[in-house]
Amino acid sequence: MILPRRLTELLGDRLYLRLWLIGLLSMGSRWLELLVVGVFAVETTGSPVLVALLVILRMLPLAVFGPIVGTFADRLAPRILLYSSLGLAALVSLAVLSLALSGIAAYWHIALATFLSGVVWTTDMPVRRRMIGDAAGAERIAAGMSLDSATSNAMRLIGPLFGGLLYQWLGLGGAFGLAAALYALCLILTPGVPKAFAASSVGQRSARLLGDFREGFRFLAQEPEVRRILYVTVIFNIWGFPFVSMIPVIGTENLGLNAAAIGGLAALEGGGAFAGALLIAALGVRPGAYRRLYFFGTASYSALAFVASWMTDVAPMAIVIFFVGLGAAGFSTMQTVLIYGIAPPEMRGRLLGILSLTIGAGVIGFTNIGLMGELFGGANAVRIVAAEGLVAALLLGLNWPRLWRDGGGV
Numbered sequence: 001m002i003l004p005r006r007l008t009e010l011l012g013d014r015l016y017l018r019l020w021l022i023g024l025l026s027m028g029s030r031w032l033e034l035l036v037v038g039v040f041a042v043e044t045t046g047s048p049v050l051v052a053l054l055v056i057l058r059m060l061p062l063a064v065f066g067p068i069v070g071t072f073a074d075r076l077a078p079r080i081l082l083y084s085s086l087g088l089a090a091l092v093s094l095a096v097l098s099l100a101l102s103g104i105a106a107y108w109h110i111a112l113a114t115f116l117s118g119v120v121w122t123t124d125m126p127v128r129r130r131m132i133g134d135a136a137g138a139e140r141i142a143a144g145m146s147l148d149s150a151t152s153n154a155m156r157l158i159g160p161l162f163g164g165l166l167y168q169w170l171g172l173g174g175a176f177g178l179a180a181a182l183y184a185l186c187l188i189l190t191p192g193v194p195k196a197f198a199a200s201s202v203g204q205r206s207a208r209l210l211g212d213f214r215e216g217f218r219f220l221a222q223e224p225e226v227r228r229i230l231y232v233t234v235i236f237n238i239w240g241f242p243f244v245s246m247i248p249v250i251g252t253e254n255l256g257l258n259a260a261a262i263g264g265l266a267a268l269e270g271g272g273a274f275a276g277a278l279l280i281a282a283l284g285v286r287p288g289a290y291r292r293l294y295f296f297g298t299a300s301y302s303a304l305a306f307v308a309s310w311m312t313d314v315a316p317m318a319i320v321i322f323f324v325g326l327g328a329a330g331f332s333t334m335q336t337v338l339i340y341g342i343a344p345p346e347m348r349g350r351l352l353g354i355l356s357l358t359i360g361a362g363v364i365g366f367t368n369i370g371l372m373g374e375l376f377g378g379a380n381a382v383r384i385v386a387a388e389g390l391v392a393a394l395l396l397g398l399n400w401p402r403l404w405r406d407g408g409g410v
Contacts, residue, residue: 016135029179031159036175052370061118063360070353073126085123093180100173126352149333150277156270164263216350237362239389242369243305249378272325297330302389309382
């Protein structure tokens with residue numbers, strides 16, 4: 001079997017294994033927190049805008065700090081960046097745990113903690129995911145990124161599921177206590193991470209840090225293919241992914257579900273994405289199909305989210321949400337593969353930092369869907385935003401020549 005052999009090779013690589021485990025544990029915490037804070041906000045405020053605001057605060061640092069972190073990632077030791085970010089994440093989770101146990105946790109505490117967790121998120125693309133690519137190597141890059149993406153998507157299944165159960169059983173403190181423990185395990189794994197990236201300028205000091213920062217955007221301006229790849233990320237994060245923030249709202253308003261059931265419903269989106277990523281890895285997708293998976297995965301996500309918004313019973317909603325996740329698999333698996341493959345080694349940190357910036361465009365999307373939810377309700381908000389996303393994807397697809405022809409490389 002091709003897939004087991006590839007997986008055995010990757011997981012037998014000690015560096016890849018450490019990075020993969022750090023991703024598994026940190027992503028588990030991230031998705032657990034995302035569901036828990038959404039349910040907490042619904043219960044304490046009853047406002048769709050304030051629910052969406054928490055996701056905005058989680059993504060805002062990507063837009064503000066993403067390119068900056070990417071620039072530093074080309075200059076600083078990745079071990080230092082990982083230690084700093086994971087240590088901050090553990091401290092934030094411990095702080096929320098303490099507030100919850102004291103009975104004084106309020107919405108603004110959670111909002112601040114969510115923003116700080118977003119700061120931690122900015123390091124994943126230019127540091128950990130970049131090192132995943134280095135550890136996998138050129139011949140195993142698609143398999144390596146697919147496995148990491150599948151793991152992240154699995155955490156989108158397990159994180160919300162455990163988050164909903166823990167919140168209902170132990171409250172806010174129980175959920176963040178588990179998150180703190182997972183981040184602590186990440187810190188234990190970090191000493192095995194190398195001090196420098198492969199084939200990069202890490203360790204060299206430059207007095208032209210601002211020049212390095214600008215150089216990344218100059219490269220982007222000269223490469224229309226990279227811009228199109230980033231446009232897809234913008235479309236997904238403005239008009240696609242905000243759908244998940246409305247699942248607690250729709251589950252509460254339209255379906256009358258409790259926290260555990262909402263967590264299970266939200267988990268199905270991650271379950272579909274996990275199954276899709278494993279399928280992509282198993283099929284051994286050729287490089288010429290990368291763009292199509294990336295683009296049509298994004299378009300199908302919006303189309304299926306639109307369908308989900310019309311569901312009035314739990315079972316049909318659950319089925320459609322699973323297929324929404326399948327669409328997400330093409331997007332999440334291919335976005336880093338495409339950027340990593342196109343970027344010169346010395347520019348990977350900066351371009352992956354710019355990719356984080358485009359992910360941060362979700363700030364606009366979550367603001368938009370939050371306002372729509374406040375005005376028209378969660379289901380109508382999803383319909384409006386999903387329709388906007390389909391129009392944007394159609395316009396981009398009609399102006400992307402390489403999307404329609406079979407290329408031999410990334």
